[in-house]
Amino acid sequence: MNRKTTAESTVPDGRTVRGWRRDIIELAALLRTWWAGRHGHAPPEPTGRDGGAAASVLWRMRTTVKDQPGSLASLCIALAERRIDILSLQTHPLARGTVDEFLLRAPGDLSAAEISGAVSRAGGQGTWIERADAHDLVDAPTRVLGLATRTALDAAELPLALRQLLGRCAIRSLPGGDSAALEGIPADGALEETDTVMRLRAPEGGVIIVERPYLPFTPTEFARARALVELDARLGPRVPHGQDVLTLPRGNAITVRRADARDLDAAKAMHERCSPRTLSLRYHGPMGDANRYLDHLLSPRYGRTLAVQTASGQVVGLGHLLWDGEETEIALLVEDEWQRRGIGGELLRRLVSMAREANCEHVYAVTQSSNTGMVAAMRGLGLPLDYQIEEGTLVITARLDPTPVASPRSYDHSGRD
Incomplete structure (x- = not known):
């Protein structure tokens, strides 16, 4: 029986080429297994200090390191030693060093102080850390594009987009007539x-x-x-033009839609039809020039406005969701003839829904203690309420629960002609 034999080539250390091929195949298999574990499946659950399972926690962290080789490596080693996974990293080279921003996943039994302490010992300075959530898992370019899209669809989104981009911050808008505020600010803005x-x-x-x-x-x-x-400046004034037609308990049909400065004349006409008492309850005292209030209230720079319109086209109700620094105010005005028909409650529910969509934790309404209609409407929300009364002025704060928001209204997406 003839046996076919093949000579095997050898390498300098005496091993055959076939042996090297086997090693390479085994190494490739190990790499595939490692890669699948990193990217195809969830990583193994971290264990606690006692060997038991510990839920992982997401953290956002920022620290400054020296701008020299090895600084970032030392930081990463310190985190790895504590089984902390780096999910994302952004670096910002500055004159005084490099600011590194991390999204971390750490064992649940590690505190913020322990993490920042380890970072400090590894060379990090001015470390800031806070809990993160699933929204932070979206990478920065994708998040910025999403915010730009929202801003493009609705001018009122700009303050919200800035807040979501920059985290917990206070945002104020000053009118163009304030020359002192404009002094010294270049066209492209300024960072103090x-x-x-x-x-x-x-x-x-x-x-x-x-x-x-x-x-x-x-x-x-x-x-x-x-x-x-x-982007907001280039696109100019815009507001979603969708609308909802509703039938009130008495059978009247009304339309609820978004409003802006182009509704100024209709809003002024409604104010002229309102009684002094209604205006006093809304504005907490005698009302002077309506323009003084409405220019501000209808501007998308300060919040969102809903208008209630009758079948004849008259505006008979306005609801405002106003950005007030880190707070959010709700305000309502319904024409006398159309009060006690459920319009105020309908506006309030929609404004609260919009506040939830904007990730507001609570909203507040400022009125007079004698305004039983506003108090009843706030109580009708079914939310935890806090009341503060001072010299006849009543501040009602509603804490928004985490209940998922219903599908967006028809006026939440498309642009208005």
């Missing part, structure tokens, strides 16, 4: 020396002031905020 305040030229000629005392802004954050404001 402390890096905790940025001033941006608003599209309508005013100033948008963003403050974050607890954490300085990076040049990247400033550039992204400036880009959102520039």
Whole structure:
């Protein structure tokens, strides 16, 4: 029986080529297994200090390291030693060093103080850390594009987009007539020396002031905020034009839609039809020039407005969701003839739904203690309420529960002609 034999080539260390091929195949298999574990499946659950399972926790962390080789590596080693996984990393080179932003997944039994302490010992300075959530898993470019899309569809989204881009911050808008506020601010905005305040030229000629005392802004954050404001300026006035037609308990048909400065004349006409008492309850005292209030209330820079319109086209109700720094105010006005028909409650429910969509934790209404209609409407929300009374002025604060928001209204998406 003839046996076919094949000579095997050898390498300098005496091993055959076939042996090397086997090693390479085994190494490739190990790499595939490792890669699948990293990217195809969830990583193994971290274990606690006692060997038991511990739920993982997401953290956002920012620290400054020296701009020299090995600084970031030392930081990563310190995190790895504590079984902390780096999910994302952004670096911001500055004159005083490099600011590194991390999204971390750490064992649940590690506290913020322990993590920041380890980072400090590894060379990190000025470390800031706070809990993160699933929204932070979206990478920065995707998040910015999403915010830009929302801003493009609705001018009222700009303050919200800035807040979601920059985290916990206070945003104020100053009108264009305030020359002192505009002084010294270049066309492309300014980041103050402390890096905790940025001033941006608003599209309508005013100033948008963003403050974050607890954490300085990076040049990247400033550039992204400036880009959102520039996008808003280029697109001009816009508001979703969808509307909902409803039938009131008495059989009247009304239309609820978004409103803006183009509804100024209709809003003024409604104010003229309202009684002095109705206006006094809404504005907490005698009302002077309606323009003084309505120019502000109808501007998308300060919030969102819903209008209630009759079949004849008259505006008979207005509901405002106003951005007040880090707070959110709700305000209602319904024409006398159309009161006690459920319009106020309908507006209030929709405004609260919009506040939830904007990730507001609570909303408040300021009225007079004698305004039983507003009190009843707030109680009708079924939310936890807090009441504060001072010299006849009543502040009702509603804490928004985490209940998922229903599908967006028809006026939440498309642009208005």
